[in-house]
Amino acid sequence: AQKVTQTQTSISVVEKTTVTMDCVYETRDSSYFLFWYKQTASGEIVFLIRQDSYKKENATVGHYSLNFQKPKSSIGLIITATQIEDSAVYFCAMRERSNNRIFFGDGTQLVVKP
Amino acid sequence: ETAVFQTPNYHVTQVGNEVSFNCKQTLGHDTMYWYKQDSKKLLKIMFSYNNKQLIVNETVPRRFSPQSSDKAHLNLRIKSVEPEDSAVYLCASSTPEGANTEVFFGKGTRLTVV
Numbered sequence: 001a002q003k004v005t006q007t008q009t010s011i012s013v014v015e016k017t018t019v020t021m022d023c024v025y026e027t028r029d030s031s032y033f034l035f036w037y038k039q040t041a042s043g044e045i046v047f048l049i050r051q052d053s054y055k056k057e058n059a060t061v062g063h064y065s066l067n068f069q070k071p072k073s074s075i076g077l078i079i080t081a082t083q084i085e086d087s088a089v090y091f092c093a094m095r096e097r098s099n100n101r102i103f104f105g106d107g108t109q110l111v112v113k114p
Numbered sequence: 115e116t117a118v119f120q121t122p123n124y125h126v127t128q129v130g131n132e133v134s135f136n137c138k139q140t141l142g143h144d145t146m147y148w149y150k151q152d153s154k155k156l157l158k159i160m161f162s163y164n165n166k167q168l169i170v171n172e173t174v175p176r177r178f179s180p181q182s183s184d185k186a187h188l189n190l191r192i193k194s195v196e197p198e199d200s201a202v203y204l205c206a207s208s209t210p211e212g213a214n215t216e217v218f219f220g221k222g223t224r225l226t227v228v
Contacts, residue, residue: 107157
């Protein structure tokens with residue numbers, strides 16, 4: 001069963017606008033960690049931002065922020081003032097506290113156009 | 115700054131050959147992983163390993179096996195490659211279970227089976 005689901009396969013936006021990428025997850029653990037990663041055209045996967053399940057405040061790092069809706073098991077990534085170089089594939093991931101496994105969604109391709 | 119090192123970057127081989135990919139991490143992490151990324155960019159976990167436990171994804175064919183000499187190294191061996199093994203193989207590491215830290219990825223090894 002898919003534990004992390006990203007329903008948006010591809011999104012296209014105009015630069016300097018705001019984009020939201022959706023992610024829902026499934027877990028029975030009471031404590032877990034949620035992550036977003038970016039894979040650039042070179043193939044490199046880099047960590048962007050994290051949300052701990054026990055924290056109510058949405059995480060923010062630079063122009064990335066999260067919309068954490070625990071009752072809906074949802075962790076959306078918001079990118080404000082998008083730039084051309086934000087074009088990449090974005091992966092949502094979840095790590096359950098009880099084990100070493102990290103589950104990834106299928107990714108969302110973001111294209112930022114001038 | 116890269117802290118998970120993979121070699122080689124690329125490898126082309128014929129069906130039935132044996133291949134081995136190397137991975138080393140300099141982060142002092144206890145857990146390492148191998149992921150397979152197919153042409154659709156889907157990330158599938160193959161193995162997670164620490165000094166206590168090897169967890170194998172049940173969908174991984176038996177011709178794949180991880181090999182570890184110490185906690186900083188986790189190599190991947192494919193005994194007799196098949197065409198469907200063509201993919202990018204990503205090595206990653208993280209701190210032990212229960213931790214909220216992210217996974218750090220290497221730059222990947224692209225395997226082409228002809």
